[in-house]
Each structure stands twice: as C-alpha cells, then as structure tokens.
Amino acid sequence: MIDSQNLARVEDCAAPLLNKHNAQERSLWLPQAQLVLPLSYRISAGHNHPLRPPQPAGVVYRRYIPWLERTLSFRVADAETDLPHFHRWMNDPHVAEFWEEEGDMDYHRAYLSRLGADPHSIPLIACLDQRPIGYFEVYWAKEDRISPFCEAADFDRGWHVLIGEADCRGKAFVSAWLPSISHYLFLDDSRTRRLVIEPRSDNQRMRRNLQRSGYDLLHEFDFPHKRAVLGVLPRQRFFEEQFWAPQ
Numbered sequence: 001m002i003d004s005q006n007l008a009r010v011e012d013c014a015a016p017l018l019n020k021h022n023a024q025e026r027s028l029w030l031p032q033a034q035l036v037l038p039l040s041y042r043i044s045a046g047h048n049h050p051l052r053p054p055q056p057a058g059v060v061y062r063r064y065i066p067w068l069e070r071t072l073s074f075r076v077a078d079a080e081t082d083l084p085h086f087h088r089w090m091n092d093p094h095v096a097e098f099w100e101e102e103g104d105m106d107y108h109r110a111y112l113s114r115l116g117a118d119p120h121s122i123p124l125i126a127c128l129d130q131r132p133i134g135y136f137e138v139y140w141a142k143e144d145r146i147s148p149f150c151e152a153a154d155f156d157r158g159w160h161v162l163i164g165e166a167d168c169r170g171k172a173f174v175s176a177w178l179p180s181i182s183h184y185l186f187l188d189d190s191r192t193r194r195l196v197i198e199p200r201s202d203n204q205r206m207r208r209n210l211q212r213s214g215y216d217l218l219h220e221f222d223f224p225h226k227r228a229v230l231g232v233l234p235r236q237r238f239f240e241e242q243f244w245a246p247q
Helices: 004-018 083-090 093-099 105-116 171-188 204-212 235-240
Strands: 041-044 047-050 059-065 070-076 121-128 131-140 157-163 194-197 216-222 227-234
Touching (some): 059 121, 059 171, 083 105, 105 121, 131 171, 171 194
Antiparallel strands (some): 041 047, 059 070
C-alpha cells in the first residue's frame, strides 16, 4: 500500500520517466555537475586518448524506481567505508564464478584503492534507499583492454557489474539497474556515442539481459583469462527506443 506522501513521491520522481525528452536532462538524474574537459590528448599504456576528468566523489546518479518503490543511486566507492560489503560480495561463490577476485580484506582494500586512483575507471556502489546492493566498474574504453576488440572511439564507455545481495537479484532489479547504468554513462558526457561491454561468453543470463536492454551482441573473442562476447549499445538507439524506461 502506498500512502499519499509516498504517492506524491512516486509521481514527482517518476515524471521524468514519462517524457523521452527529459531523459537527456542531466540535472534530473545527476545530483552534481559533471566536469567535461576540453579536448586534449594524452598517451597512457600505449593508448592515445583524451585527458579524462578527475574521479568524482559521492552520488553521481539517482532515480526513483516505481516498480520497486525505492530509489536507486550510484555513488563512488570508498576503500574503507565500502570494504566490508565489497569483501563479502567478492567472496560470494555466485560472484566469484565470474569475477575471480576472491581474497582477504587487504587484497580488496588494495583493489578499491587502485581503482580509485585510476583515471580511466570509476568504482561505484549501487544502493537502493541507501542500502548497498552491488558494485559497478565504469571505464573509458579507449584505454581499456577492450579497446582493440571494439575499435574504441575517444568517448566510448564500458562497465562491469556484480550484484552482491542475493535478495536484490532477479528481473525486477535487473530492469532497474541495467538501464540506469547505461543512462548514467550517456549523461555523464554527451560525447559518449556508444557503450561497450564484454561479459563471459557462457554467461547466458547476462547475454539475455543485455539484449533486452538494447545491447547488440556482435562477436566472441578471447582475453587471456576468458572467452568474452562484445556487447554494444549506441546512444541513438538507447534514447530513441527509450531503453532507459523499461515497460
């Protein structure tokens, strides 16, 4: 049962979902102004790429999810505050099957600290009403290991995900976070024309979820540690077909 106060909240927060033009209004979804740097190039790890902005802090994206009656947010991970749940998630057999990053607290503290200092990626914690439920790594594809397999353009973005809380897995939750991470990355820099992703090729559930969310699965390829499939989502398709607001 939704009382009158919560109903008003639903109506206020869900209103942007109903207008496809509002979907690209950054101020509706991004709690803080995002820095967009002038185009200037750097070389790192053999990749010639644009200079990236410094990593943000705090909440970078927020939206109300009517079918969950909860607010989903992404905030930048903190190597100390988020260490206990990050450590537990990474050692969950369901997560470890695909991430293969099991370890002790020191290992996972160093993992988060390394990502926090890497200008090509941002570690994010996904929350539902302030409860941490999962972890995302978002990255610039041009200087990532995926670059030679997708002919990465200057502002292509990619992401990895784990949902650590077992009661937050399933279709209703996927239909909240998967369009939302795509939405965030397209809003974060308007020059991002395409998102790429490289899940393990035998992860059939992820393949189905990506296709439902607008990603085309183009071809399989080999990383040193896994057989992967390349998924691609163009900006134009995402907004024109309104994948940010699943029916």
